[in-house]
Amino acid sequence: MVKRMTLKQFVFIIPLLVFIGVFSFYPIITSFMYSLFDYRNNDQSYNGFFISEQFNGSLFQEDCKYVNYFLDADKMLMDEADQAEISAVQEDVTAMMEKYADITDTEKISDSQMTEIKEFNRDIRERIMAVYDSDKYAGVEFYNAENMPAILDNLDSTIVTSNFVGLTNYINLAKDGRFWADVGHTLLFTVVSVFFEFILGLCLALIMNQSIRGIGAIRTMGLIPWAIPTAVSAMMWKYMYDGDFGVVAHIFNKLGLIDTQASMLMTPDGAMASAIIADIWKTTPYMALLLLAGLQVIDSGLYEAASIDGSGKVGTFFRITLPLMKPSIMVALLFRTLDSFRVFDLLTILTGGGPGNGTETLSIYSNKLIFSQSNYGYGSAVVIGMFVCVAIIAFIYMKVLGADVISDKTA
Amino acid sequence: MKKKTAFDWACLVFIILFLFITVFPFLWIVITSFKTDADIHGAATYALLSAHPTIENYIAVIFDKGVLNAIKNSLIIAALTTVYVTITASMSAYIIARFRFKGRTLLVVIILGVSMFPQMILIGPIFNMFYQLGWLNSYMITLPYGCITLPSAVWIMMTHFRQVPASLEEAAKMDGCSPWKTLWKIIFPIAAPGIFASAILTFISAWNEYLLSLTLNSDVSWMSVPVRIASLQNEYTIYWGQITAAAALVTIPTLIIVLLFQKQIVSGIASGGVKE
Amino acid sequence: MKRKILAAFLAAAMGATLIVGCGSNGSGGSGDSGADEGSSSGEKVHITWYSADNGSGAQQALVDAFNASQDKIEVEWIEGSSKSDDFKQQLMTSLSAGSDEYDVILMDCCWVSDIAASGYLEPVDEYMMDAGLSAADFNPGTIQANTYSAKLYALPLYVDCASLCVRNDIVSPEDLEVLVSGDYTYRDLMDMAAKYTGQGGTQYGLAVQANQYEGLVCNVNEWTSNFTNIKGGLEEFKEAVKADYTSDKQLSMIESDGVDLMTSGQCVMYRGWGSTYSNFTDETEVGPDQITPACLPNSGGSTLGGWEMGINANSAQKEAAWEFVKYATSGEGNMVFCKTGNSIPGYTKNAESEELFESNDIVESDGIQNSLKITISRPTVERYNELSDGLQVAIHTYLSDEAEIDETVTEVENLLNEYGFQPQ
Incomplete structure (x- = not known):
């Protein structure tokens, strides 16, 4: 004896549908999404669903601060000309920080902004490393000789590239x-x-x-x-x-x-x-x-x-x-x-x-x-x-x- | 009484042996719980009775480790889960067993399908949800528990509802019973063994659950029984005396519940409650 | 917006099932009252500290001392699971949800770089500068482990290092002296283990950790001299694990198994951590008087461990959180914690202070002091936990006779190369 279901009977299965939808389907779909991305929780550039290139504003602020702070410490060991150059770099960094101060998350920005940030990163890396690697400081031990390249690398990672990998995981x-x-x-x-x-x-x-x-x-x-x-x-x-x-x-x-x-x-x-x-x-x-x-x-x-x-x-x-x-x-x-x-x-x-x-x-x-x-x-x-x-x-x-x-x- | 044959005696021996093996590990838990730490790892390791039995372990878990509070939490959570899962599942199972509708087979397969995913993938998304809604450390944990136990409950009840003779239901309908009344007055009593079996299984699944309770109710005052017991250890020491004492203690409430409801599992048609 | 939809959806779910509605009303009430209690502590800034209970009472002592030391901040200790894996799981789930329920977090030193890389921790360099603290004031190995991309993310609450726990009533004074000095090889250790097995009612001469877990990597790190002598070290390690002077269950042993063997008087020597010694009490079969902390063979080194204090990047009260971190890692709190818990301070000044030695004779002992001189880190690479898992599988397969030494060595070398570890 099988009867057709009417609306009255449909009410009986609504609770089940709601429960399964919220507490099973939602997590399962999330999990399926994860599997299509190189989603890793041990790296800021990977712990999100990034389909296009994005900009990590808060990390940018933090890294810039570190660049200036490392430069402050090492400036004392340089000659006057380089001190002036480094101060100029620092001013540029501060200006850049102020410009992007209102981006506090990892979010999409316009192409021109993206280009500007990439160029800025490249530019300060060249200018800073030119001083650090200069022959005249061969005998000088900068406090941040190792930290500087590391933080500049980290600065590059503020541009988050897509971590969508399709079926690669499978x-x-x-x-x-x-x-x-x-x-x-x-x-x-x-x-x-x-x-x-x-x-x-x-x-x-x-x-x-x-x-x-x-x-x-x-x-x-x-x-x-x-x-x-x-x-x-x-x-x-x-x-x-x-x-x-x-x-x-x-x-x-x-x-x-x-x-x-x-x-x-x-x-x-x-x-x-x-x-x-x-x-x-x-x-x-x-x-x-x-x-x-x-x-x-x-x-x-x-x-x-x-x-x-x-x-x-x-x-x-x-x-x-x-x-x-x-x-x-x-x-x-x-x-x-x-x-x-x-x-x-x-x-x-x-x-x-x-x-x-x-x-x-x-x-x-x-x-x-x-x-x-x-x-x-x-x-x-x-x-x-x-x-x-x-x-x-x-x-x-x-x-x-x-x-x-x-x-x-x-x- | 009939005379006992060799077959009967063999059965009896088998039953006793079977029960002994079933109960032995639990007995060992109880035995260990009365030993001191020195006995547990010393000469008295295999002794049935410690030379100096102690109730220190029970005192420690009850007064210092808050096991009673954990029992209270787990009882409330498991009871809530059981009640609403049984109601939700029986309503759905009734519809699925008795009515034809589009996507019915799909629904049944989906119910089965969601129970194929390991619980660990539920944790992240559900934690986020609970955090956003401010539900961490509360009895709201019963909601995701429902989803773990619903699929099996629906399936179990479905098979039992299908065994209920359709003619009974027809008769009820003739008498003008609503679907709700039919379910409650006709189907429920006959399918009682299945419903009670599923309720007991739901209760114990909720009682046993570990991963969700570990992350969602991580606060000590909200900890469930398994999490509380598993945390009676640290890097260098596993407090076996306390763990066994706590395990023995927490088994008592579940046993009482099973003892109360065991009769209901063996009734229904077999007990002659229904005549066609 | 997303949150609203979710709430509405769930509200519908609740309405549909009457009984759940009832249940939630009851629970909602009690949940709220719990929250009120937390915030009704007056004008003080309330912060939380997430940490497991290590059983010594030191956590509570630290929190009490901090709360008594000033009247602006009140710290509440939220106890996490005492099982390390569970603790990490709770922590990571909470952090990845962007939660600010914990302001200050206690972490195992080998988790810090992963958690830092994911952006869940606040760098502490700036706070340290303002407070006049320098990274040079702390244990160098620990600072290295807590640094990611040139930023320092956590400070040590205490450091731990591998150490050899020896029964001084069984081992002869001459041998004990050698063991304490660290001036011997693993071969000597094995010979000695064989020699003392059976004496003084013992069954085994040595206990190490060879279960398939993180501790295995620490042990192998020492036997292979920080992965410079992979083949020789692994062969010796396997020989020891399979030998008669170690327990038959050696392949499944973790720290607590060895402690059980030692405290019940069945084993002579045990490779443990500096924090092992608090397990010997007057109530155990083997008391603290029968135990001397010694040093592992200095050819191999002593793996560095310890627990680190960091600030949740999502915390709403970072300044207050920092005050607590500072107090616990370099202030008076560090002394309180290390005295109560018999732990080794990561703050160099405290680690060498006479005040500490007065109440903490473990740290003062030559065995621990010698161990601290030869500390080595676990391979410092990004994504260490992945590397560690690979190493565990490869090494444990070899130990349980499922692989030959040569293929294991190749496998281990490949893994180390893949993750960019350069043995020094």
Whole structure:
């Protein structure tokens, strides 16, 4: 039974649209913009969307001030003729500062102004450096002999050129071995952990579905891991895997599963396995809860019918329970996969991407790029690359498990 | 009672083992929280009970580190998020599950799509927005939390609403029920397991969230539980005793909530509440 | 304008969902009252200082001393996350939004040039001139690290340098003397570590930092003599990391792991920082009396660290902010901070003052004084954090047997060249 929607019903989805628009779409579009620019937060000439040439007014003022102040200090060491020349330069600098005093941001200016500033920069560089590099001062140590060229370079950077790079970030991404290695790590982590979480989550759901005494306590206990914040549980697992003090590593060692107590986090494979175990522990309850809810929609009459037919427990499970739970299974798998593909807290805290970068996932890579290295442009390209990977996975799920969740048909 | 078969016994052993593994790391947290720092890195590392158990860690996190305040913040934020996400999601899920309109498939795919982006890219733009509006360090953080949890909530409810027999709804319509009333009186009770499951998942997702809360509510008095606990360390020392004590403490409220609502997850059709 | 549209959009969102409207009313009220408290402190200029708590109480002591020292400015300490990565993330997010919520900022020395280059910091040269301070009054390496494009952007609250933490009840007096002098090689250090392993109930002779993180670059910086002896240094470092006298988990160890091994009495020597020593207290298994600060092999040098005070370029009260920076880095406040926190002042006059030595015997010790004589910087290049990340990956891959020494050396050399670092 599918009806056409009227305006009255449309009101129902407005809140959702507004939320997604403001808090998801807006950031996602911003991020996509970043990925088309060489946007870096560790350089004034790159931390904006500059499509055309622009002028950084405040930096210009600051740099000019420094030029004059460096010249003031060094003037005393020069002869009279040069002092006069330097004073003239200083006057020019001051005049220029006053002329452009009202431009306090990075903004567009007219072509003639742009030319004027460029010529001014070139002119004072020549005049200043002519004095500093002059042979007569070969034995003189100017206070700002090194600072002067640096500040003049900085003055040149007040003319901000376009940092629009189009698809360059994506081309680099395709060639970035680290990105593809991280895709591999992320996929491995996702596939293995989601697989076990599904199997164990199904078991847990079946247990929780029983109506035995104390089931309330069992259900609550089963959900404990999910209730401990990821950031905290990751720290706990790091402590429990510790080569000197870790109880889990100690037990595994005693059971003969690992050679030495420390070997869990010392190899890429071991570290990956450790992270997967911690993730399975943590998120199996999530899976179980979703599947348990799915179990509830099965009409109990069907079970009775099956038991009259003489099907065994196992037969009933595969013939009735599983097929009927398909929509719930699909949603649980889908959202768990999306989540674990973005795994961040757990691996950052457990390994930081090591050993030998063998457990670095896409989230960790993009986080390092964006926050440690302030490279928003390329970091965002990694995020978009990650999005494409997840989208492909989601598409495969829907094809394999049947897309009846989104099609027009109802159950 | 039937006689227990070997299969039943095997199941029982499996259940006990399963629960033990599930609970063990948490038990270890509790055990560690009663140890002194010297015990945690000394001879008593693996001891189940410290030779000189201490409650110093609990005293420190409650009185010096403001963990109770963090619990209060997180409870309010998670509860607000849960309530409005559940309402918003159930309204949308109902429409998507029951009505046909242009761009319906697209909408469903978009909802899924937005949950594919890692949270870290939300941080910058949302911080700017919150800064401009003066919303940093406030309960407004529930708004972006909603967007993190909305997609899964909508999808979960969608699948459950679809399982509700359409004939019931037809009957309601005959009786002159408005869409709102149909949703509230007919669909809600039957799809209750799905709705409660999604509500619990939303609550705990909001409770667990780290990155947004770290940047948006960075002031100590507004810190959420995970951020507060993760900050119980500095360059040279990780205060394991305090971290475990805080972790044990903060798990209690969530467990109480789960305990209260666990019955609702297993009801609906299976409990025979509805007869067709 | 943009802001208005955004506000209207959000207001619509709120109206649509009743419950959120309720929630926001409640929270709006309490948020406002918080802001009122901040501004109701009378005529005083109110500024904020963003800093993590290092656990020593020195931050609070500094703020209290400043507020008591004059009656025009009141500084409020806003506590950031004590996890370094989180702290940086909070800071960068706030700064890049153009926020003025923090007037004075405390930064790790290896972040300053990045933050300065992005234009988020106010240069301090002019303020220093007016106050009669000179860059020459401060630790030279730190000043170099805080300078970008010939402008100085921050002053050191305290400096830190790598140092060797030694159990004086295990190591013989003769060996201890050598270690304190710094007059030995890494080979000697390794031999000594092997020799003392197992003595006095210990399990390990040496602990270093070899996790894949910033600290790895600092360690390798020392073992390779500031990247002049890359091959030899890396091979020795790997030998030490894999040896029996270091922990099996060496490849995942950061500072706190080594401190745990030392304070619980399981390790003889530990490469740490000058600020490590405050972790040994009367309550730890190994107390402060059993520990002597020594010097790393002077052939390699001792990496310079520390935390720097800078002024937010968007601050509305830069003059007041500068007063606080001045007080904390060169005024009485610097002494208060370094005495309380057992830290090494970056202000040369304070670092050599008898007054400090009276209450801070760590700084006075020969081991720290010798370390300060051989400090080396991390590679000073633009975009250091990118270079550092590349180095971490390359070196850690080698340490975990996933790459050969020769390819690693080539990789490291390529990276250093790419970012324009000239080993001296």
